[in-house]
Amino acid sequence: MKACLASSAIQPVLLQQVQPFNETQPIDVLLVDGAIAAKGAQLAVPDHAMKLDARGYQLFPGLVDGHAHLDKSLLGRDWYVNDVPRNLSDIIANERRYRREQRPDAQLQSERVTRRCIASGTSFIRTHVDIDNEIGLANLEGVLETRRRLAGKVDIEVVAFPQSGILQNPGTAELLDQALYLGADLIGGLDPCSFDRDPVTHLTIIFDLAVKHGKKLDIHLHERGELGAFSLELLLSFTRRYQMQDRVTLSHGFCLGMVDAERQQQFAEQMAELGISMATTAPSDVEVPPWALLDRYGVALCAGNDGIRDTWNPYSSGDMVQRALMLGQRYRWRKDQEIALAAKTITYGGAEVMAVEHYGLSVGDRADVVLIPGRNMVEALVEMPRDRKVFKAGQLIAENGECLF
Numbered sequence: 001m002k003a004c005l006a007s008s009a010i011q012p013v014l015l016q017q018v019q020p021f022n023e024t025q026p027i028d029v030l031l032v033d034g035a036i037a038a039k040g041a042q043l044a045v046p047d048h049a050m051k052l053d054a055r056g057y058q059l060f061p062g063l064v065d066g067h068a069h070l071d072k073s074l075l076g077r078d079w080y081v082n083d084v085p086r087n088l089s090d091i092i093a094n095e096r097r098y099r100r101e102q103r104p105d106a107q108l109q110s111e112r113v114t115r116r117c118i119a120s121g122t123s124f125i126r127t128h129v130d131i132d133n134e135i136g137l138a139n140l141e142g143v144l145e146t147r148r149r150l151a152g153k154v155d156i157e158v159v160a161f162p163q164s165g166i167l168q169n170p171g172t173a174e175l176l177d178q179a180l181y182l183g184a185d186l187i188g189g190l191d192p193c194s195f196d197r198d199p200v201t202h203l204t205i206i207f208d209l210a211v212k213h214g215k216k217l218d219i220h221l222h223e224r225g226e227l228g229a230f231s232l233e234l235l236l237s238f239t240r241r242y243q244m245q246d247r248v249t250l251s252h253g254f255c256l257g258m259v260d261a262e263r264q265q266q267f268a269e270q271m272a273e274l275g276i277s278m279a280t281t282a283p284s285d286v287e288v289p290p291w292a293l294l295d296r297y298g299v300a301l302c303a304g305n306d307g308i309r310d311t312w313n314p315y316s317s318g319d320m321v322q323r324a325l326m327l328g329q330r331y332r333w334r335k336d337q338e339i340a341l342a343a344k345t346i347t348y349g350g351a352e353v354m355a356v357e358h359y360g361l362s363v364g365d366r367a368d369v370v371l372i373p374g375r376n377m378v379e380a381l382v383e384m385p386r387d388r389k390v391f392k393a394g395q396l397i398a399e400n401g402e403c404l405f
């Protein structure tokens with residue numbers, strides 16, 4: 001993802017005595033022309049600069065939601081009474097029925113939920129967008145329009161996602177092809193064994209499309225145990241064969257939490273070697289991938305809100321700080337050093353997965369930052385404070401949980 005630095009018309013901002021979340025001393029940080037221009041113990045205030053006393057705030061780079069479904073959110077609509085059976089195909093069939101009967105507007109819904117994400121400090125989102133032979137490209141067009149309307153406020157990557165399968169849903173492969181022409185950044189996939197019942201054909205279709213369009217790939221893999229491990233082995237071999245190193249993300253990957261320790265290490269080693277990154281939502285009801293192990297092997301790791309208030313579940317506020325806490329609780333991290341991995345996952349890890357250029361808190365990095373009250377990183381997360389200050393390209397765009405635009 002290319003840096004999009006703002007014009008020089010933006011007023012410089014001097015953040016005084018702010019505490020970078022991964023450093024030990026508060027410092028001054030100067031934001032100019034959409035970038036971090038200087039850092040120091042005490043910087044002179046430039047002419048016309050906005051001065052902000054940031055004592056008591058932790059400075060994070062803009063938060064990254066690496067796995068969302070912005071097109072599905074029902075935020076702002078009548079309350080959806082969830083009475084949906086638990087299995088995947090019933091959930092998907094229910095969602096299709098709801099969509100047919102209620103016709104939610106994907107543009108309106110995705111903009112609503114994205115504004116809420118921005119207000120909590122999210123600066124980068126990878127969203128999967130449903131594509132099937134019933135709605136065609138309507139949801140994609142809605143989300144692309146939202147991306148256009150919110151340009152400069154948030155960076156959105158769009159995955160063309162076959163939520164209803166490809167082989168189970170004739171015509172979807174052609175729609176995915178069109179979606180990539182229309183502006184989707186990645187091709188998605190879904191449970192090639194259990195859902196489409198033909199993993200090789202499913203993977204061949206999506207890898208062919210990725211190569212044809214020069215796009216990256218992000219596949220949902222909910223398959224458990226040995227079945228999931230088999231799909232993952234296929235994913236590794238397809239990545240090798242199609243030379244898609246550093247261009248593939250595995251979403252969910254529950255099976256990695258179900259195989260024995262030796263195989264976990266083998267998978268981690270191969271994923272690191274092939275540059276396959278991972279996304280999790282830290283679900284509480286299923287095994288989860290060995291996060292600390294994958295991190296040790298150098299696999300890029302991100303987290304995401306997944307569905308936010310949709311027909312799948314009523315949870316999530318869109319807040320990545322809340323998601324970091326869910327990660328900590330799911331993995332039973334209590335030590336500050338362990339919780340640092342949750343902070344890394346919603347910041348640098350996500351940025352690595354999305355290949356965001358100039359991401360971070362160094363001089364020259366993009367001035368996409370969020371200030372969160374707290375004496376240290378852990379307190380800033382566990383308090384989940386509302387009074388945050390969100391900057392995009394050096395401009396204050398949200399505070400106290402509200403967008404300023």
Ligand SMILES: [Zn+2]
Pocket residue numbers: 067068069128220306307
């Ligand atoms: Zn998902």
